[in-house]
Amino acid sequence: MVYGITGNPTKDALWAPLARLIDRLLDDNLPFRIHEPIATGLMEHDLFAEDVCRTHAVDDVAEAGDVVLSFGGDGTLLRTAHRTGPNGTPLLGVNIGRLGFLADIEIEQIHDAIDALEAGNYRTEERLVLQANLEAGSGLDTEWALNEFVLDRSGAAGLIEIEVVVDGTPLNTYWADGLIIGTPTGSTAYSLSTGGPIITPGVDAIILNPIAPHTLTVRPIVLSADATVTCQVRENDQPYVFAADGQSTMFDEHNLEFSVERADHTVNLVKLPGQHFFHTLRSKLMWGVRRSGDSDKGEQPISTPHDPSSLKGE
The missing domain is CATH 3.40.50.10330 (Probable inorganic polyphosphate/atp-NAD kinase; domain 1)
Known part of the structure; x- marks a missing residue:
């Protein structure tokens, strides 16, 4: 060896x-x-x-x-x-x-x-690894994450509005500091610190965990690992961040589609x-x-x- x-x-x-x-x-x-x-x-x-x-x-x-x-x-x-x-x-x-x-x-x-x-x-x-596909010309190539993707406000005051669709069906429009899209491996990372569930590594699942949501009834949800999660940050006056395993890219353009699904590799x-x-x-x-x-x-x-x-x- x-x-x-x-x-x-x-x-x-x-x-x-x-x-x-x-x-x-x-x-x-x-x-x-x-x-x-x-x-x-x-x-x-x-x-x-x-x-x-x-x-x-x-x-x-x-x-x-x-x-x-x-x-x-x-x-x-x-x-x-x-x-x-x-x-x-x-x-x-x-x-x-x-x-x-x-x-x-x-x-x-x-x-x-x-x-x-x-x-x-x-x-x-x-x-399990997740892959994010972004619209052409968005300034970021396809990324993958072992722990999580995060859509997050850029540090400026105020919440961001994130519309989420799962397998073509609307799930929720989150009004929050951000949204974590995580794996079971990432369930003991950032997601855990924001109140997300711990998931054992052998479970095929995707975690959606809002960060400090404005509506207290909004809670983390666990999806099938075969789901496709599409997110859009709606118009506001501030930039936002898209991060893959902590590596961040700043965006000013709103209504971009971030589509997250299971990657081909592990x-x-x-x-x-x-x-x-x-x-x-x-x-x-x-x-x-x-x-x-x-x-x-x-x-x-x-x-x-x-x-x-x-x-x-x-």
Whole structure:
């Protein structure tokens, strides 16, 4: 197996554990390729000689590797997914960020992860991806999103009016700060913070979640993943933003049609023994945690996100 290595070079916590990993790969004669900006960073930090870095540096780790190790947080993994595009190369997120729903292997677990990968003891999850088609000449090519698309006011005061049609049938005209069109993967991202439902990754669904709607009876709705959602921002005096996984484009023109549907490709995430979405909820969102004074009531402690033994199975 050839390991493609990428990450967030702005994180100081990246370099030392990454250097230890590369030492291990070299010692074990395991092939790997390093994204060129990371290879440059290793040289600048005097961690490896130039010949080692240059020999293994590539522009496209997804093309060069059988699996891509993405060191950072969820944002780093999203950027890695967009760089790999519809290539299909499995991604393993190694968390050196704050929360880590997508990057759900902690940095301390990376050597156990390599052992599991070498033994073939892993699985891949195909994650639903959404594609947005915009009118010709709108200034933005077709985009796709692993987490969500967002139509949002540009920061100016005032709400925006978003008309939504699903499979040709009018659903609602939202008067709100914006609208999230999300995937099950994105249900634990922006959508969760605005009151949206958590959806397990294996469910084929699209979430429509208004952001701070003016009408309190308006609530998130879950649609079939085969639905086509068409949105238009109606006329007002302010620009608005269309964002794909946090990458934003400003628009001044209103009544453009944003048509969102299931994409032709998926993003494939590597999952190791003992990893389960429910474990992630317990460890990252602290579900089931009790106050220390409640320990005499019989509750069993849960594993923590920094417990390397969580790779060994539940």
